[in-house]
Amino acid sequence: MIKVEGLCKKFKLSRKQKQEMGTGEKTVMAVSDVSFTCRPGRVFTLLGPNGAGKTTTLRMLATMLKPTSGSIEIAGFDTVEEPSKVRGKIGFLTASTALYERLTPNEIIKYYAELHGMDADKFKRRKEELFGLLGIDEFAGRRIGKLSTGMKQKVSIARTMIHDPEVVIFDEPTSGLDVITARSIIQLIRGCKDEGKTVIFSTHIMGEVSLLSDDLAIIHKGKLLFNSTYENFHRQMESRTIEDEFIRIVTGKGGDA
Amino acid sequence: MKKVLIIFAKELKDTLRDRRSIMLMFVFPIMMIFVIMNLMMTLTRSQERKAEEKVLTVALVKKGNADAFRSFLEKQAHITIKDGLEADKDKIDDMIQKKELDFAVVFGDTFDRDIEERKSGTVELHYKASGENNIAKRRIRDALNEYREDLLARRIEVLNEEYTQLNLDRSFVEPLTVNEKDLSSMKEKLGETVGGFLPYIFVIFCFLGAMYPAIDLAAGEKERATIETLLTSPATRMQIVMGKFLTVTLAGLISAGIAIVALYLAIRQSKEIPRQVLDSIMKIIEFKSIGLLFSLLIPLCVFFAAILLSFSVYARSFKEAQSIITPLNFMVIIPVMIGLFPGIKLNAVTALIPILNVSLATKEIIAGTIQTGLLVEVYLILFALAAASLYFCSRWFNREDVIFRGI
Numbered sequence: 001m002i003k004v005e006g007l008c009k010k011f012k013l014s015r016k017q018k019q020e021m022g023t024g025e026k027t028v029m030a031v032s033d034v035s036f037t038c039r040p041g042r043v044f045t046l047l048g049p050n051g052a053g054k055t056t057t058l059r060m061l062a063t064m065l066k067p068t069s070g071s072i073e074i075a076g077f078d079t080v081e082e083p084s085k086v087r088g089k090i091g092f093l094t095a096s097t098a099l100y101e102r103l104t105p106n107e108i109i110k111y112y113a114e115l116h117g118m119d120a121d122k123f124k125r126r127k128e129e130l131f132g133l134l135g136i137d138e139f140a141g142r143r144i145g146k147l148s149t150g151m152k153q154k155v156s157i158a159r160t161m162i163h164d165p166e167v168v169i170f171d172e173p174t175s176g177l178d179v180i181t182a183r184s185i186i187q188l189i190r191g192c193k194d195e196g197k198t199v200i201f202s203t204h205i206m207g208e209v210s211l212l213s214d215d216l217a218i219i220h221k222g223k224l225l226f227n228s229t230y231e232n233f234h235r236q237m238e239s240r241t242i243e244d245e246f247i248r249i250v251t252g253k254g255g256d257a
Numbered sequence: 258m259k260k261v262l263i264i265f266a267k268e269l270k271d272t273l274r275d276r277r278s279i280m281l282m283f284v285f286p287i288m289m290i291f292v293i294m295n296l297m298m299t300l301t302r303s304q305e306r307k308a309e310e311k312v313l314t315v316a317l318v319k320k321g322n323a324d325a326f327r328s329f330l331e332k333q334a335h336i337t338i339k340d341g342l343e344a345d346k347d348k349i350d351d352m353i354q355k356k357e358l359d360f361a362v363v364f365g366d367t368f369d370r371d372i373e374e375r376k377s378g379t380v381e382l383h384y385k386a387s388g389e390n391n392i393a394k395r396r397i398r399d400a401l402n403e404y405r406e407d408l409l410a411r412r413i414e415v416l417n418e419e420y421t422q423l424n425l426d427r428s429f430v431e432p433l434t435v436n437e438k439d440l441s442s443m444k445e446k447l448g449e450t451v452g453g454f455l456p457y458i459f460v461i462f463c464f465l466g467a468m469y470p471a472i473d474l475a476a477g478e479k480e481r482a483t484i485e486t487l488l489t490s491p492a493t494r495m496q497i498v499m500g501k502f503l504t505v506t507l508a509g510l511i512s513a514g515i516a517i518v519a520l521y522l523a524i525r526q527s528k529e530i531p532r533q534v535l536d537s538i539m540k541i542i543e544f545k546s547i548g549l550l551f552s553l554l555i556p557l558c559v560f561f562a563a564i565l566l567s568f569s570v571y572a573r574s575f576k577e578a579q580s581i582i583t584p585l586n587f588m589v590i591i592p593v594m595i596g597l598f599p600g601i602k603l604n605a606v607t608a609l610i611p612i613l614n615v616s617l618a619t620k621e622i623i624a625g626t627i628q629t630g631l632l633v634e635v636y637l638i639l640f641a642l643a644a645a646s647l648y649f650c651s652r653w654f655n656r657e658d659v660i661f662r663g664i
Contacts, residue, residue: 011658012658059661062488062489063489064485064488064489064657064661065657065661066657083493084491084492084493085491087489087490087491088491090489092485092486092489094485096482096485097482097483097485097486098481098482098483098486099483099486100267100271100481100483101481102271102274102275103267103270103271103274107267107270111263111267112486112490114263115260115263115264115490115491115492116490116491117491159486
């Protein structure tokens, strides 16, 4: 369960950033008054163009960034009050999170399991299960640097899931991946949902939205423009395709043209 | 604490698998020390030998005076005597400038007469001072000294003949004999020489050894995008900083330790240093001094590690970290070099200056002249700096605009 209430994040701008953005403002609101709830067994999609505030929101959920105001509760813990406990409950994966090149899959998985304070028995069982499922066993002793992108992604998935997290956060998990590797991520998200986990993922790819979403929020310039179930989104559509509808909502104009 | 150790163990493993880190931590200090030591010794030896064996062209300008000197000059090895030059000083000087001559010994026109009249005869020695000539000059001086002794002996002989009751000997003309007695011990002299060199070695290698892992473990982790994953693990920022910081500190200490061992081995295997000198050096450098040195090195290394990690976590990439940290090298080398100047001593003021104080304290520790009060001051300064830099480092790891800079 994720409960987000009135979430805001203000960033200070450097002189260079001010010049680039052509603004005299000292700060920028990356996320502004965002509220939503993600429920167990459902996939919550955060859809938005580049720079909409998706990553900032998810980083706040994962306790990497502190909210300027508002509150986040994950699996019953407040992200500001008890960040370590929150991190113990979440799995976090993005397409850009890499693995230590000089370690082997075995070592990496063990490292994160230890950081999660898993006991030896549970770790062994969970590792066998994940390695078998993902087919990691055959390259578990090779260094990450020597593995293909697909293999690395499998290890990343195992790393995210090793402690059996209640809540899983995916930040544009498929961006830059080939179709086959992206497919494994889609399967992972479905698997998490089936296991009753709370799943939130951000994307700007429409195909994934229709494929996975139970709930949908559209974010643009730090503000939520839509927040309901995917069914409701479909029902209220004024445009022919999801893509056009998305553009209509984001730009406030008809997207059919 | 357990999580700190988990992170420390992983970072250490990661670092020890990195070829570049290994090169800088282990191979580089060993190589450098052996190269520096051997190069230095061979160069000084060969320079000396060259100067001693160099055939000197010496002009003897005497206008019929002091013919006896020639035989003294001839006794010296590797000398070609050039006679018959006019007593034209400008021409001689010109020839020396053109390197046609190395030395010119010019006897005054009245030399023989002055000696006859029991006055002092004047000799001018013309040459160009250079590293090599300064050593070679010894040969000319030796010849001149022998000649002087000979003249003196003759004068005394004549005097004794004239006044038989006088019965003079050499001591008459040398009423003052100075016997110097240097009370500084071998240990103190060693403190000046080895003590100046040693901190140079270990401070620099401590810094260099810590530098690469520090860049790799913070900026490198950002660049390779592994830091986000680590930040979403249950480990706190403080635990992450401590784990990384311990690794960097250990890397610096290992590197400095290896440099010192390499220096010891390089001195041991050297054929240039006589056996007895070597044995006495080893006897003087006590186990206690080595222990003291390392106890200074630990807070220094903590200071380096924390500073390096702070800059590294600020940098967006490996390259940026390198360009920030490279100028720091000079900040480290300069105080160490100041410590090498003679006359700069550890006192209440110099003990306040980090790095320089370590350099000066090392000299005194080896010489065995360290004052407890000053040593305590050095420790206090180093510990205060180490604590402050570590605090600063952990603050930076907690700052969103620093840790997310560039990611």
